[in-house]
Amino acid sequence: MTTIYYLSAAGNSLYAAKRIKQALTADGDTTELIAMKSVLQGKAARPSSKRIGLVMPLHFFGLPLLAEEFIRSFDWQETDYIFTVITCGWHYMSYALHSVNELLQQQGRTLQAGFYIDMLSIYLPLNDIPAAAKKEQRLQKADTKIDIAAQKIIQSQKHRDHEYLQLLSRGFHTYVKKKRQGLDKVFQATEECTGCAICEKICPTGNISLIDGKAPLWHHNCTQCLACLHNCPNQAIELGKWTKGKQRYRHPGIALHELV
Ligand SMILES: Cc1cc2nc3c(=O)[nH]c(=O)nc-3n(C[C@H](O)[C@H](O)[C@H](O)COP(=O)(O)O)c2cc1C
Numbered sequence: 001m002t003t004i005y006y007l008s009a010a011g012n013s014l015y016a017a018k019r020i021k022q023a024l025t026a027d028g029d030t031t032e033l034i035a036m037k038s039v040l041q042g043k044a045a046r047p048s049s050k051r052i053g054l055v056m057p058l059h060f061f062g063l064p065l066l067a068e069e070f071i072r073s074f075d076w077q078e079t080d081y082i083f084t085v086i087t088c089g090w091h092y093m094s095y096a097l098h099s100v101n102e103l104l105q106q107q108g109r110t111l112q113a114g115f116y117i118d119m120l121s122i123y124l125p126l127n128d129i130p131a132a133a134k135k136e137q138r139l140q141k142a143d144t145k146i147d148i149a150a151q152k153i154i155q156s157q158k159h160r161d162h163e164y165l166q167l168l169s170r171g172f173h174t175y176v177k178k179k180r181q182g183l184d185k186v187f188q189a190t191e192e193c194t195g196c197a198i199c200e201k202i203c204p205t206g207n208i209s210l211i212d213g214k215a216p217l218w219h220h221n222c223t224q225c226l227a228c229l230h231n232c233p234n235q236a237i238e239l240g241k242w243t244k245g246k247q248r249y250r251h252p253g254i255a256l257h258e259l260v
Helices: 012-026 036-040 065-073 096-105 132-154 166-178 180-186 198-202 227-231
Strands: 002-006 031-035 051-057 081-088 113-118 187-189 208-210 216-218 237-239
Touching (some): 012 051, 031 036, 096 113, 113 132, 198 227
Parallel strands (some): 002 031
């Protein structure tokens, strides 16, 4: 029995979690997928299993804030094998696996296996979504890496992908974390907004509400996961001027309703 807890804004991590589940199930395991946000919002139980996986994106070279909160609040005592899969654009500057291990050590546990899966970065202020052919190529390459990780997990192998520039990553991540309260001041809805409320429903921290059932309002408890921006059906959400005219993204293997 395996439980995989995932966090995902544009579907990359959910896709990886589903693919790992598929491999474990084919091997005869009973695998359950649970959204970390449902647990944190009190909408789902947090069953403990002998094997537990955490699948989530890399945020500013480290762990997403919600993942950190999840790991801290979880009781790890009944678990024998803990694995973590971090999806990202480019993992060479990072310390997320190190962070997971540190948090587990606070409960006397360690991370048995940790993997980075380079997919593509959804952080539009710093990059664009690549053109279709390149996107497909990157996602195919990611599939191979996910499958290799899944086989190691099936065999309960120990594994840790290397992390470069850990100290620098930690410094930058800590700096951004301190600034988080005001991070959403630059979000805005354009005239394309129809008040469909997908943004309100998809936000993992419940940070968005619609004013008079129309335009969204952000309440300054944002983790900048960009779920609202990428999943808006009308592309009506912008992050300042940095996202204007840029293509939005959801992993082609994931439907909107799976993330909401
Ligand atoms: C706030 C934020 C920060 C990010 N920081 C990094 C980073 O430091 N390095 C990186 O390679 N990708 C970074 N990314 C890209 C994501 O890690 C990547 O696109 C991930 O696969 C998204 O997964 P999801 O769709 O499951 O949320 C960042 C994305 C966001 C939204």
